[in-house]
Amino acid sequence: MKPTTRGTLAAVLTGVAAAVGAAAATPAAAVGTVPVPVPLQGVEKSLGMELPEVGGELPLLMPGAPEGPRYVEGRLLPERAVPQLPVSGGLPGLGLRAPVPHVLGDDFDHVALGTPASDLHTLAPGLTLDAPLTPPNPEAFGLPDLKLPQAGLLAPVLQTVPGAELGAGGGL
The missing domain is CATH 1.20.5 (Single alpha-helices involved in coiled-coils or other helix-helix interfaces)
Structure with missing residues (x-):
């Protein structure tokens, strides 16, 4: 060859x-969530009765890339000295389905409650600082002037839209 x-x-x-x-x-x-079943079949057999079905979802946290510093004219230090770190994940979900004895017969009805996992976006707190000096002043032979130092805290952000579902019906 x-x-x-x-x-x-x-x-x-x-x-x-x-x-x-x-x-x-x-x-x-x-995959954004991990299912978590709760096995109750052994308890159902030992007690001889129907038990609720329970399951959940655990979210996986995914850190993002922080925005870099922004340079602003007239400042010696960048605008964001400590940038905010974004984290995406979710709120945990839960599913519950419980049998309810039917009053008129031997069949079971059920009541179900579900809270699906919902997206969650956060930003960690950040910090912005500025030095107590101005940029070089050409009227003072290139020497900087004094000014008050500045410090600021960037507030954390939390965004989500949780929801829940409640239902009832015949059968399991």
């Missing part, structure tokens, strides 16, 4: 392996 053919074949195999690896990694990275 010629060296150019071997090189081309190696490049094609490397590309295929990278594509297969990326396709396999995508579903794991796309």
Whole structure:
């Protein structure tokens, strides 16, 4: 086999392996919550009665990249000395489905309560500072003037839209 053919074949195999690896990694990275079932089947059999079905969802926190400092004309230090760190995740979800004995027959009705996991976006607190000096003043031979130092706190941010569902119906 010629060296150019071997090189081309190696490049094609490397590309295929990278594509297969990326396709396999995508579903794991796309998961935003982890289901948490609560097994109650053993208790149901030992007590001889229907128990509620309980399950939940735990969110995965994903830190983001902070915005870099912004330089503003007339200031010696950047606007955000300590940038705010964004974190995306979710509020945990819960599902509960409980049997309720039917008054007129032997069948069970059910009551269900569900709170799906909802998106949560946050920004950590940040800090902005400015030095007690002005930029060089050409009228004072390039020396800076004095001014009051400035300090500010960037407030944390929390954004979410929680929800809940309540339902009742026949059957389990």
